Amino acid sequence: MSEEMNQVEVRNFEVGDRIKGQVTKVEEKQVIVNIEASKLDGIIPISELSSIHVEKANDVVAEGDELDLEVTKVEEDALILSKRKVDAEKAWDELEKKFVSGEVFEAEIKDVVKGGLVVDLGVRGFVPASLVEARFVEDFTDYKGRTLTFKIVELDKEKNRLILSHRAVIEEEKGKHKLDLLQTLHAGQVLDGTVQRITDFGAFVDIGGIDGLVHISQLSHEHVEKPSDVVEEGQKVRVKVLSVDRDNERISLSIKETLPGPWASIGEKAPKGSVLTGVVKRLVSYGAFVELYPGVEGLVHISQISHKHIATPHEVLKEGQEVQVKVLEVNEQDQRLSLSIKELEEKESEFPTDYELPEESKGFQLGEMIGDQLKNLKK
Structure with missing residues (x-):
């Protein structure tokens, strides 16, 4: 088409017109399009191809693409177009x-x-x-x-x-999942979780998109001074659900309840007849409670403390004292151990050690007794 005819064609368009064009050539910094219903070509500068920065025009369009465009400038023999504005x-x-x-x-x-x-x-x-x-x-x-x-x-x-x-x-998906999980959780469930955060009063455990609290008293069967002594962040743990408060989205969990109790297999750890070392934990009028393992105490009845007659256990024992005991009876089901200290002590002599000679024998000398015997022999 001649330049004169191009100029005529161009004058048919105004800035703001919407047109359709087909990509005929993709150059590095611009795109040439043929304008529909005319033999006129238009130019799309690379800056007008997309709302974001473009390095190369062929990252956005390819030859043959049909585009919706807007006229941004009418030059003497060409139209400057924008894909970005449309x-x-x-x-x-x-x-x-x-x-x-x-x-x-x-x-x-x-x-x-x-x-x-x-x-x-x-x-x-x-x-x-x-x-x-x-x-x-x-x-x-x-x-x-x-x-x-x-x-x-x-x-x-x-x-x-x-x-x-x-x-x-x-966060929205997490919130929905949290609500779904709250509806399905119930006391007694045993789940796998991950320790997320440790505080002075316990540990928060993620049980699949929602956190529950394991109070310090539920971390172990043994006494725990600091939660960080028994668990660490990122640790995989097994927990039992103790309670679910759906209104306040609070879940109470226990690690302790998933662990074997201190009395589990006590018959193997403290069989009848075995001799073990323990610590006196409590003294009562009828005997002494001795701890053999963390959480496991047995009773030494007052009659099993000593061969001597004692009025109270305090006469021979004190709390915190380490003692050796013999296991007399084991009852794992009722969590009872009967122990004896007396059975490990030697029985005292049948004769009292503080025996005194009769009054009439006092003052009698050994030499005098031997002398008398000699006199009798000479006779």
Whole structure:
């Protein structure tokens, strides 16, 4: 077409007109399109191809693509066009609907920039670093090209501002899962979990999207001074559900209830007739309670403390004293042990050690007795 005819064709268009064009050539910094219903070509500068920064035009379009375009400038023999403006106008309408409804949608990460991620939704969408994940991420390099789910958290068409959040989607899903889990949990369940956080009063354990508290008294059968003495963050544990408060979303758990009790297999650890070392824990009028293993105490009845007659156990024992005992009876079911200290002590002589000679024998000397015997022999 002659230059004169081109000029005539061009004068048929005005800035703001919407047209359709087919890509005939993709250059590095611009795209040539043939305008529908005319023999006129138009030019799309690379800056007008997308709402986000583009390095090469062929990253966005290819030869043969049909495009909706807007005239941005009418030159003497050519039209300057924009794909970006048409895409943006269509996009804002759709984005406003998504924003109002809270819709969750997928989008590809087009670029990683300082402070966050960039998404092309017909307009430039920005995902601040704090809204990418529910956890801290140090390096977002490998996020480019990934497809994530998003919600729009801020939209201002006038300021061309669109803020997206993937974190909001994660937390919403977590919240739904938490509610579902709360409905299915019940006291008595035994579950696997992971220690998330340790406090002075216990440990919080994640049991699949929701945390429950293992109070310090439920960490072990033994006395625990500090929770960190028996568990650590990240540790896999087995827990039993003690109670579920759905209204306040509180779950009480126990690790202790999943562990063998201190009395389990006590018949093997302290069989009848065995001799063990223990510590006197309590003294009562009828005997002494001796701890053989953590959480396992046996009774030494007052009659089994000593061969001597004693009025109270306090006469020969004191709390905290280490003693040797013999196991007399074992009752694992009733958690009872009968012990004896007396059986390990030698019986005292049948004769009293403080025996005195009769009064009439006192003052009698050994030499005198021998002398008398000698006199009798001479006779």
